[in-house]
Amino acid sequence: MPRKREGKALTLRQLDRVRTARTKRVAEPGDLGPEATGRVVAHFGLNVEVMPEGGECIRCAVRETLEPEPVCGDRVVWRQTGEQSQGVIVEVLPRRSQLQRPGPYRRLLTVVANVDRIVVVGASGTLNPGLLDRYLAAARKAGIEAMLVINKADLAIDPHGEAELLAPYERMGYPVLRTSVVRCEGLEALEASLTNLTSVFVGESGVGKSSLIGLWIPDSQARTAEVHPGTGQGRHATTTARMYPLPRGGDIIDSPGVREFGLHGVERESLPALFRDMEPLLGSCRFSDCRHLREPGCALRAAAESGAVSPIRLASMLRIMESLPPRNPFFSPDGRSPR
Ligand SMILES: Nc1nc2c(ncn2[C@@H]2O[C@H](COP(=O)(O)OP(=O)(O)OP(=O)(O)O)[C@@H](O)[C@H]2O)c(=O)[nH]1
Ligand SMILES: [Mg+2]
Ligand SMILES: [Zn+2]
Structure with missing residues (x-):
């Protein structure tokens, strides 16, 4: 359903600055409408729905050469193609997250x-x-x-x-x-x-x-x-x-429901720092390469035993660590050396 929404348009100078920082925009012929900004509301393969600043939803094509591939929430520069409410994405603006x-x-x-x-x-x-x-x-x-x-x-x-x-x-x-x-x-x-x-x-x-x-x-x-x-x-x-x-x-x-959620780009040893409750304890284990399993002087296990952190969270962290690739090939979750 068409709807209006408020949003701040980028000034031309902001757009220029953003553009010089990025090169991967797609070249489009000159017979398109002027460039405008908007936000991706949904994407379906090589099509996205864009909500322009203060306008109605536009269906836009995504060229395969465009990088990165626009996803829901992206701010984009688009141009109108022949028909009304149809366009093409020429650029994905830098993401803040x-x-x-x-x-x-x-x-x-x-x-x-x-x-x-x-x-x-x-x-x-x-x-x-x-x-x-x-x-x-x-x-x-x-x-x-x-x-x-x-x-x-x-x-x-x-x-x-x-x-x-x-x-x-x-x-x-x-x-x-x-x-x-x-x-x-x-x-x-x-x-x-x-x-x-x-x-x-x-x-x-x-x-x-x-x-x-x-x-x-x-x-x-x-x-x-x-x-x-x-x-x-x-x-x-x-x-x-x-x-x-x-x-x-x-x-x-x-967003669609998931059965599992895999962590991208997290190495086994870096996971504890992403656990808010474990992070302050890191560096307090006796061994700097502690795997928090059976090592003596493990600060995380001690905290779980005293109730300072949740034993369930520690068990969950260890389970997730097992599923992640190690940074150090000699680090193995079961304490044995790797084959
Ligand atoms: N008893 C009860 N049922 C609920 C409640 N909220 C949602 N449901 C029901 O749970 C079922 C699934 O709800 P959805 O909103 O489709 O769940 P979803 O998380 O969007 O699922 P996906 O789209 O598959 O990820 C529906 O039959 C809802 O009616 C609730 O608070 N209590
Ligand atoms: Mg749903
Ligand atoms: Zn430890």
């Missing part, structure tokens, strides 16, 4: 760009702490603020156990909100923490990301609905990231 993960065929996927906050959504009763920890580490690496939203509070089966599991995150300073779409709980607090920011909702499929977003943007549910080819029944799984303007200012990006 990006969330990336390894994709299939060893490709690196940029999930979203220019976000201020990653909202990691989980569902009561089916919390997956390992996934939360991966997202929080990825957010830290990307320099993006993160918060946790535990939705489906109406379905909580062990509220006490869940509160215990979440307490360490609150102690570390991550905002943790409990919400229920069904009971309309926690929604005002959530909206207040999103206002005037660009936020992306991430997490497993079915936790309620789109349902939460649908409360502020009623037509978002319809956009993400699709018919399941097997059953012919309506399914609402989100298939592509999409950005919506929030009524009170700011933008919110809905």
Whole structure:
């Protein structure tokens, strides 16, 4: 649906400066409309939907030579091609942040760009702490603020156990909100923490990301609905990231659910520094190359034993470390030397 939105246009001088810093723009023939800026709302392969400054959504082509490939949240320079509401992207402006993960065929996927906050959504009763920890580490690496939203509070089966599991995150300073779409709980607090920011909702499929977003943007549910080819029944799984303007200012990006989230470019030894609770303890282990397994004088294990850090978080960190490539080839998670 066409909508108006506010945004600051880049001045010509800003555009010039940005352009000299980048060379990978695509050459286009001269019979196109003047250059304009906008923000990518959604991308579909070689097409993206762009929201121009103060205008209506434009469908734009993406040339294969354009680098980087524009993703949801990107600021771009585009030009109108023949028909109205169609254009071509000529440049992706430098990103202030990006969330990336390894994709299939060893490709690196940029999930979203220019976000201020990653909202990691989980569902009561089916919390997956390992996934939360991966997202929080990825957010830290990307320099993006993160918060946790535990939705489906109406379905909580062990509220006490869940509160215990979440307490360490609150102690570390991550905002943790409990919400229920069904009971309309926690929604005002959530909206207040999103206002005037660009936020992306991430997490497993079915936790309620789109349902939460649908409360502020009623037509978002319809956009993400699709018919399941097997059953012919309506399914609402989100298939592509999409950005919506929030009524009170700011933008919110809905993203497809994931089963796993791989950390990109993180070596095994660098992971503890991305765990907010572990980071202050680094350097206090007796051995500088401590793997935090069975080494004597391990500050992280000591902290987990005394309760200063959560043993669950430490176990989760060690598990994730095992899945990451080592920087030091002699560093092996099971304490044996590598073959
Ligand atoms: N009981 C309960 N059900 C909810 C709540 N929020 C969402 N649901 C239901 O959970 C199901 C999945 O919700 P979605 O919003 O599609 O989940 P999603 O996270 O967007 O899933 P993907 O798009 O696949 O990533 C739907 O049937 C919702 O009606 C809630 O707070 N409580
Ligand atoms: Mg969804
Ligand atoms: Zn240690």
